[in-house]
Amino acid sequence: MPSSPGLSFSLIQGPDGGDIKYDLKEELGKLLDYLIEDFDVLRDYPPAMILSFDEAHSLTVVETDDVDGLWSRFGELRRALRVIHSYPCFSVFLSTTGKVQQFTPNALHDVSTRLQEGLLFLIPPFCELGFDQLAAKAISGETTLEHVSSLTFMAKLGRPL
Amino acid sequence: MILRLGFPAADENVRDWLHQSKTKLEGFTRAGAFLCALFVALFDYLRHIDDKIAGIELPVNEEQPESNEAKFRLLMTAGQTFSHQGQRRREFYDVVLRIADEVCSLILFETILSDHTLSALVTPRTFHSSPKADAVIPRTLV
Numbered sequence: 001m002p003s004s005p006g007l008s009f010s011l012i013q014g015p016d017g018g019d020i021k022y023d024l025k026e027e028l029g030k031l032l033d034y035l036i037e038d039f040d041v042l043r044d045y046p047p048a049m050i051l052s053f054d055e056a057h058s059l060t061v062v063e064t065d066d067v068d069g070l071w072s073r074f075g076e077l078r079r080a081l082r083v084i085h086s087y088p089c090f091s092v093f094l095s096t097t098g099k100v101q102q103f104t105p106n107a108l109h110d111v112s113t114r115l116q117e118g119l120l121f122l123i124p125p126f127c128e129l130g131f132d133q134l135a136a137k138a139i140s141g142e143t144t145l146e147h148v149s150s151l152t153f154m155a156k157l158g159r160p161l
Numbered sequence: 162m163i164l165r166l167g168f169p170a171a172d173e174n175v176r177d178w179l180h181q182s183k184t185k186l187e188g189f190t191r192a193g194a195f196l197c198a199l200f201v202a203l204f205d206y207l208r209h210i211d212d213k214i215a216g217i218e219l220p221v222n223e224e225q226p227e228s229n230e231a232k233f234r235l236l237m238t239a240g241q242t243f244s245h246q247g248q249r250r251r252e253f254y255d256v257v258l259r260i261a262d263e264v265c266s267l268i269l270f271e272t273i274l275s276d277h278t279l280s281a282l283v284t285p286r287t288f289h290s291s292p293k294a295d296a297v298i299p300r301t302l303v
Contacts, residue, residue: 022201027200027204028200030200030204031200052162054169058176065184069185071184073180073188076182080193080196083193149222150222151223
């Protein structure tokens with residue numbers, strides 16, 4: 001498994017004289033400790049949290065860096081998310097542009113060297129999902145207008161994610 | 162997070178903040194700082210969720226949310242229209258970006274080690290003496 005970057009923002013000294021450190025894994029760990037009883041990062045869990053980036057294609061513009069070459073904000077966000085890949089936190093990138101290759105380009109065209117070399121793989125995109133596949137049935141004589149206008153009913157309409 | 166025109170309306174401040182990166186290193190730093198700040202702010206919000214949603218008027222026929230997830234969803238959707246997000250949601254992301262910005266803007270020294278570990282050091286005095294930051298970031302976050 002290729003090494004993943006760690007990411008810490010360290011304050012040299014806090015107001016009480018002690019060191020203060022913002023560490024991505026630690027901050028997420030505190031949150032998951034709160035959300036999951038007896039949370040243990042070494043155990044498997046279904047996603048406890050889903051980060052959704054809607055219309056994220058605006059982050060995929062490829063830029064040129066004099067030092068590091070080609071890069072994109074999406075690529076760097078993906079790299080930062082990889083820091084926490086062992087935590088039950090899943091990310092979804094949504095787009096209505098229909099350009100699938102923006103998020104999952106051919107590996108040879110990706111800005112990540114580890115993807116180009118086949119050391120890492122991307123999850124294939126979910127597309128053409130259709131509508132109302134999880135919608136509850138409205139039964140004549142049983143379903144009320146109040147029910148179909150409730151959040152419980154409406155949350156199952158649209159495209160399932 | 163919603164980053165572009167459409168419905169629901171974009172979280173413009175988040176989109177603009179993430180777009181400010183000019184180099185690959187800054188892109189990685191900002192992405193990490195944003196996620197870190199998001200988790201810090203979310204943790205604080207969830208612990209005080211009843212205070213955070215106090216005063217929000219529920220839609221007609223909508224029951225008072227009981228779970229933390231439902232309460233947080235209420236906070237993030239209250240006052241949402243086609244043209245803009247609700248006040249509470251904007252306030253949440255303002256807190257997130259203020260934490261992320263304070264961390265990012267005070268980087269004195271950056272280094273990427275041979276194992277690709279990035280460590281960013283910031284000065285504590287400036288971080289903790291910002292009246293603007295103290296006024297907005299909840300005490301539990303400082």
